[in-house]
Amino acid sequence: xxxxxxxxxxxxxxxxxxxxxxxxxxxxxxxxxxxxxxxxxxxxxxxxxxxxxxxxxxxxxxxxxxxxxxxxxxxxxxxxxxxxxxxxxxxxxxxxxxxxxxxxxxxxxxxxxxxxxxxxxxxxxxxxxxxxxxxxxxxxxxxxxxxxxxxxxxxxxxxxxxxxxxxxxxxxxxxxxxxxxxxxxxxxxxxxxxxxxxxxxxxxxxxxxxxxxxxxxxxxxxxxxxxxxxxxxxxxxxxxxxxxxxxxxxxxxxxxxxxxxxxxxxxxxxxxxxx
Numbered sequence: 220x221x222x223x224x225x226x227x228x229x230x231x232x233x234x235x236x237x238x239x240x241x242x243x244x245x246x247x248x249x250x251x252x253x254x255x256x257x258x259x260x261x262x263x264x265x266x267x268x269x270x271x272x273x274x275x276x277x278x279x280x281x282x283x284x285x286x287x288x289x290x291x292x293x294x295x296x297x298x299x300x301x302x303x304x305x306x307x308x309x310x311x312x313x314x315x316x317x318x319x320x321x322x323x324x325x326x327x328x329x330x331x332x333x334x335x336x337x338x339x340x341x342x343x344x345x346x347x348x349x350x351x352x353x354x355x356x357x358x359x360x361x362x363x364x365x366x367x368x369x370x371x372x373x374x375x376x377x378x379x380x381x382x383x384x385x386x387x388x389x390x391x392x393x394x395x396x397x398x399x400x401x402x403x404x405x406x407x408x409x410x411x412x413x414x415x416x417x418x419x420x421x422x423x424x425x426x427x428x429x430x431x432x433x434x435x436x437x438x439x440x441x442x443x444x445x446x447x448x449x450x451x452x453x454x455x456x457x458x459x460x461x462x463x464x465x466x467x468x469x470x471x472x473x474x475x476x477x478x479x480x481x482x483x484x485x486x487x488x489x490x491x492x493x494x
């Protein structure tokens with residue numbers, strides 16, 4: 220770490236209230252929606268003056284314990300929502316997707332892929348906000364409803380898409396996995412999809428956090444302010460989702476978040492953002 224990075228890290232650490240608030244927002248969204256929170260933490264730390272690579276690495280160190288805290292709260296509130304088989308299939312697909320994404324980043328027209336991905340995000344958001352309906356009223360969601368044998372391969376496929384998106388666009392897996400489970404696997408509610416997404420995120424987030432630490436891309440000085448608030452808020456988010464928040468409200472909230480992500484992607488000029 221050079222002197223400029225050291226000064227930037229120290230400057231961020233001198234804002235404990237801002238860091239605690241940032242951790243709380245990231246954790247709450249993670250628990251509610253089944254996302255990692257890196258999409259919130261990384262740009263916010265960059266705005267506070269931390270270099271982008273160190274902000275991204277620090278974000279991974281927030282995602283890993285937040286996902287673990289969310290899964291623990293899920294096990295307390297609704298353990299039946301933690302489908303181990305689907306989560307394992309998604310995690311395995313994610314590993315393949317990361318390798319595939321690294322190849323695509325060197326060869327594919329990332330601008331075209333970005334446009335397609337933004338379209339899919341907005342289409343999923345429109346359905347969540349009841350602006351359009353992709354299935355007949357009363358029909359079961361899923362590409363192969365009523366065929367459980369297809370569930371694991373379909374879930375693994377969305378894990379691959381999540382891994383590819385992480386490499387190409389710096390987008391966390393939950394943004395892909397939750398809509399993927401809703402529309403790719405029949406009979407999965409948004410609360411269940413969020414829980415499975417958090418569980419699938421744990422191994423990949425832990426690996427990413429270790430890799431960031433090994434590469435010296437973690438601002439360890441900031442974690443004491445970020446982590447307690449983020450982990451506590453993640454538990455609150457899970458409990459709100461499972462014990463109080465109505466499914467319709469959750470769908471609307473997730474739809475609005477998908478719109479936010481799509482807008483952020485459109486604003487980025489560099490399509491090859493590593494996460």
